[in-house]
Amino acid sequence: MSEEKHSGGRPRDADAAASIKAATLKLVRERGYNKVSIAAIASAAGVARQTLYNRWNTKADLVLEAVFEETGHYADAPLHNPNKSCKLQLEAFLIQVFTHLDESGSPIRSLIAAAQEDPAFREALRERFVKPREVLVIDLLQRAQDQGELSRTRDVKMLSNFIHGAFWYALLNGEPVDARLARAIANEIFVA
Amino acid sequence: MSEEKHSGGRPRDADAAASIKAATLKLVRERGYNKVSIAAIASAAGVARQTLYNRWNTKADLVLEAVFEETGHYADAPLHNPNKSCKLQLEAFLIQVFTHLDESGSPIRSLIAAAQEDPAFREALRERFVKPREVLVIDLLQRAQDQGELSRTRDVKMLSNFIHGAFWYALLNGEPVDARLARAIANEIFVA
């Protein structure tokens, strides 16, 4: 099912994708998204430029996959820990997201930027980055309501937008996205 | 004070800036930010390309000025209206911002994108677009606290981040930024 037919024709180089993604990740983390050219990535991976375009439509698609494959557990959060309050779980989740962002050298900012000019890529980013995190947060907030930690009068979908919005807003405005922000967000969401 | 010395040398064409900005606004609204080239703007304005670069550093700088000069009253909101509740004032403010966004064909999204790759421009955008709106919202929320419409336990700075964040998040994710969103934000901020 995961294997394509491939009835005839030269097969794709099995290692190319991996070495391209590795080179992409390395270079983007070292130099930043727009300081790295496709040509440089191809050269570092030891393939021709066209080989990249055979596998990804755009630079943004490639970087998205490279960044989110290695750290690709976009749903392995330490959520649903019954020993902690939902507020602390939210805080821990945000700290994890922010840490990941930081160690990726924040190509996310560039990916969000790229998404503004490319609807197809925006959808891809939404599927791989945005939605999984929305689901986690909404689940957590609903659990908080079930356990009485959060008032039933609150609109969890809107609160999720507040949470992610506050984090995007800080990120895109160049403000620190760190544990302090995580605590401030969690505090204000679970305000008494 | 607003007049420069200009002791010698050919003076700048007094009309050029205006016609460039007019052409920019027209073309960007018609075709969208990245469908309009600097060359096209220069041609439409009847000047050489370099003349644009004599006045603005980048395309983003030019578009920012063009968009925010005409609708440049970034602080003329119908705020501080003692006849309305703060909640309704916030809602009205957001509707106004969203309407402006809509009729500008949302080059704002492209400007936010451009800001991610250019720290100098990010600062310019922050000064002309971000900060003035933050000030308005924070003032409004503080007034709400003074009048008892909003609990003193709330962190107005964080609430402002929630408000603007929710709006940016919707905008950058391609979701509708309209009166419905404005009401939902205001409702959740002033939740009982």
Place this chain on the structure above:
DNA sequence: TAAGTTTATAGACTGCGGTCTATTATCTGG
């Protein structure tokens, strides 16, 4: 082996943002 198919590669090409240069035009001060 031969035909057909797909990939890999090198390299040309387009369009864009932005820079740089040389030339010409227009101002000020002496």
Place this chain on the structure above:
DNA sequence: CCAGATAATAGACCGCAGTCTATAAACTTA
């Protein structure tokens, strides 16, 4: 009127993303 300064213009130039073409390589099926 002349010298110096700044602006406008046309056009070359660079780097980059993305497209396209021609050719060589590697596979499958008959």
